[in-house]
Amino acid sequence: MHGRSRVFLLRRIHLKDSDRPRQLSCQTSPSPLPPDSNLKPLCLQGRLHEALLGMATLGAEVRFHGYDALLTACIDRRAFLEGQLVHAHMIKSQYLPSVYLATRLLIMYVKCDSLNDARHMLEAMPERNVVSWTAMISGYSQKGHCAEALGLFVKMMEAGQLPDEYTLATVLTSCTGPFGPKHGRQIHSLALKTNFDSHMFVGSSLLDMYAKASEIEDARRVFDILPDRDVVSCTAIISGYAQLGLDAEALEVFKLLHKEGMDCNYVTFSCLLNALSGLAALDYGRQVHGLVIRCELPFYVVLQNSLIDMYSKCGSLIYSRKIFDNMLERSVISWNAMLAGYGKHGLGSEVVRLFKSMVQEVRPDGVSFKAVLSGCSHGGLVDEGLDFFDFMVNDQRMKPDIGHYGCVIDLLGRAGRIEKALDLMKCMPFEPTTAMWGSLLGACRVHANVSIGEFVAQKLLDIEPENSGNFVILSNIYAAAGRWQDVARVRELMKERTVTKEPGRSWINLDKTMHTFYSSDRSHPQREQIYAKILELYERIKEAGYVPDLSCVLHDVDDEQKESMLLGHSEKLAIAFGLMGSTPCKLIRITKNLRICVDCHNFAKYVSKVYARDISLRDSNRFHLIVRGTCTCRDYW
DNA sequence: ATAGGGTTAG
Numbered sequence: 001m002h003g004r005s006r007v008f009l010l011r012r013i014h015l016k017d018s019d020r021p022r023q024l025s026c027q028t029s030p031s032p033l034p035p036d037s038n039l040k041p042l043c044l045q046g047r048l049h050e051a052l053l054g055m056a057t058l059g060a061e062v063r064f065h066g067y068d069a070l071l072t073a074c075i076d077r078r079a080f081l082e083g084q085l086v087h088a089h090m091i092k093s094q095y096l097p098s099v100y101l102a103t104r105l106l107i108m109y110v111k112c113d114s115l116n117d118a119r120h121m122l123e124a125m126p127e128r129n130v131v132s133w134t135a136m137i138s139g140y141s142q143k144g145h146c147a148e149a150l151g152l153f154v155k156m157m158e159a160g161q162l163p164d165e166y167t168l169a170t171v172l173t174s175c176t177g178p179f180g181p182k183h184g185r186q187i188h189s190l191a192l193k194t195n196f197d198s199h200m201f202v203g204s205s206l207l208d209m210y211a212k213a214s215e216i217e218d219a220r221r222v223f224d225i226l227p228d229r230d231v232v233s234c235t236a237i238i239s240g241y242a243q244l245g246l247d248a249e250a251l252e253v254f255k256l257l258h259k260e261g262m263d264c265n266y267v268t269f270s271c272l273l274n275a276l277s278g279l280a281a282l283d284y285g286r287q288v289h290g291l292v293i294r295c296e297l298p299f300y301v302v303l304q305n306s307l308i309d310m311y312s313k314c315g316s317l318i319y320s321r322k323i324f325d326n327m328l329e330r331s332v333i334s335w336n337a338m339l340a341g342y343g344k345h346g347l348g349s350e351v352v353r354l355f356k357s358m359v360q361e362v363r364p365d366g367v368s369f370k371a372v373l374s375g376c377s378h379g380g381l382v383d384e385g386l387d388f389f390d391f392m393v394n395d396q397r398m399k400p401d402i403g404h405y406g407c408v409i410d411l412l413g414r415a416g417r418i419e420k421a422l423d424l425m426k427c428m429p430f431e432p433t434t435a436m437w438g439s440l441l442g443a444c445r446v447h448a449n450v451s452i453g454e455f456v457a458q459k460l461l462d463i464e465p466e467n468s469g470n471f472v473i474l475s476n477i478y479a480a481a482g483r484w485q486d487v488a489r490v491r492e493l494m495k496e497r498t499v500t501k502e503p504g505r506s507w508i509n510l511d512k513t514m515h516t517f518y519s520s521d522r523s524h525p526q527r528e529q530i531y532a533k534i535l536e537l538y539e540r541i542k543e544a545g546y547v548p549d550l551s552c553v554l555h556d557v558d559d560e561q562k563e564s565m566l567l568g569h570s571e572k573l574a575i576a577f578g579l580m581g582s583t584p585c586k587l588i589r590i591t592k593n594l595r596i597c598v599d600c601h602n603f604a605k606y607v608s609k610v611y612a613r614d615i616s617l618r619d620s621n622r623f624h625l626i627v628r629g630t631c632t633c634r635d636y637w
Numbered sequence: 638a639t640a641g642g643g644t645t646a647g
């Protein structure tokens with residue numbers, strides 16, 4: 001055991017020792033039982049109401065131990081009304097509570113979610129200790145009232161009260177949001193001064209604070225110097241990576257800690273599954289599911305929800321549904337995860353069917369409607385989607401947020417009702433987002449609406465000139481209309497505004513290894529075979545009618561170079577590799593970090609037809625399941 | 638007495 005932990009232990013032992021003489025003296029000269037001595041056994045047996053009756057009968061004869069037992073029972077059972085009765089009884093009997101009992105009252109109010117009463121209690125206390133302050137700070141933290149929690153912490157310091165490890169662990173959870181890291185670092189230095197920085201609870205709180213502030217290296221540093229680790233601190237670092245989208249790192253650190261024999265609980269697995277969802281790592285997901293089963297954990301809705309989500313994001317909806325059907329109880333999140341799964345796979349009718357059974361059991365929330373609306377959009381159920389929006393607003397009386405409007409704009413665009421979508425954007429109570437303009441631009445491309453497409457693209461280029469995807473789509477629109485001069489103009493524009501974007505990346509999991517490809521990537525050990533395979537595919541699908549869409553390349557090069565750049569797209573590398581490596585007839589599963597490009601989508605369709613192979617392609621937006629040359633997205637995405 | 642990690646959607 002680390003030295004500092006031993007110090008904590010000694011402190012506790014020391015406190016216990018100081019209690020001992022009093023207990024001994026009680027034993028040597030037994031006094032008659034106090035009048036309120038029957039309250040405690042009643043409370044311990046869960047007979048709180050009988051104990052309250054006893055309290056009322058005793059009047060002013062209730063003592064410390066009676067009140068303590070009553071308050072403990074109220075705290076355990078979150079019994080607010082009963083707790084208020086105890087408090088009122090104290091006042092009526094003119095009983096002056098000690099700091100301890102007053103703090104117990106405060107804690108009772110905190111646990112019963114009555115922060116105002118708790119705050120009044122704290123203000124009225126003539127004397128406070130570190131527990132009183134911490135309990136109140138904890139109340140604010142847990143309700144998400146970060147500013148109040150931090151403000152009270154400062155007040156505590158000003159009052160001359162030093163924080164202990166409980167206070168620090170608590171107040172750090174309120175260091176979120178824009179000023180979180182600033183306050184968090186100050187509290188970190190305070191923890192260093194008071195030698196609590198490597199306390200396990202303070203440490204996990206610290207590392208989580210850094211992770212939520214995107215300072216993952218600082219989080220890792222805190223984790224690495226912790227003298228002891230437990231489930232929570234290990235889970236916190238895994239979760240930290242996963243929250244920032246560093247899914248591979250989350251998996252790596254889990255593998256490491258698992259080898260070292262870390263404990264896992266349902267939170268650990270939830271975080272880990274979350275990372276595997278991001279990686280679309282079905283093999284690992286199955287393994288972790290197996291691990292979950294072998295751990296024989298009790299039933300946790302949260303964990304089952306994570307499994308549903310993992311299977312659906314790894315492309316295995318059948319397993320998602322199996323988990324969903326076998327659940328002992330479901331939360332609204334279980335339904336939402338299942339709905340979103342069907343939606344991302346383009347199964348609109350399944351979304352509608354599931355939603356209809358959902359409303360029989362639980363009240364859908366805002367997320368449910370987002371899933372249903374986007375599910376209808378991806379599944380091509382335009383009118384159904386609009387009906388659901390109507391149902392949400394007029395029937396359920398729910399206020400749509402900006403995301404719901406985004407879904408409806410997407411729906412209208414898909415139906416080719418582009419003017420209508422523009423109208424909605426003008427009259428909705430939010431500023432249009434780039435995602436909305438982007439969705440509309442996509443609609444203009446599919447429905448060949450050049451004039452609105454130009455207008456929308458201009459908007460987008462003003463708002464986010466750094467996103468080259470917008471230039472590409474605008475160029476697609478011009479190319480489709482045969483306006484080659486405008487294609488050239490867009491290319492010039494792009495050159496002027498040195499466009500940087502997140503590099504496109506596709507990956508495929510084969511034999512429990514993740515093979516990642518970037519555009520024109522030559523780093524794979526089998527690169528020669530992969531490029532040879534691409535050329536082979538290219539020749540054969542050209543015979544079947546594939547024509548490369550050169551407008552997908554915006555670099556100012558000649559057509560021959562464009563062709564070779566197009567063939568180097570990461571999706572194509574992954575497809576070629578998938579065809580080389582996997583067993584015939586097996587579904588080829590590919591994942592991409594951005595949206596799939598028009599040409600790659602077309603390429604995949606031809607390959608699937610000519611080679612009679614099914615291809616599942618998950619892009620940042622949805623799944624494209626391509627079977628015999630037809631995609632579930634119906635060429636709209 | 639008071640404390641740390643948490644699933645859907647975006």
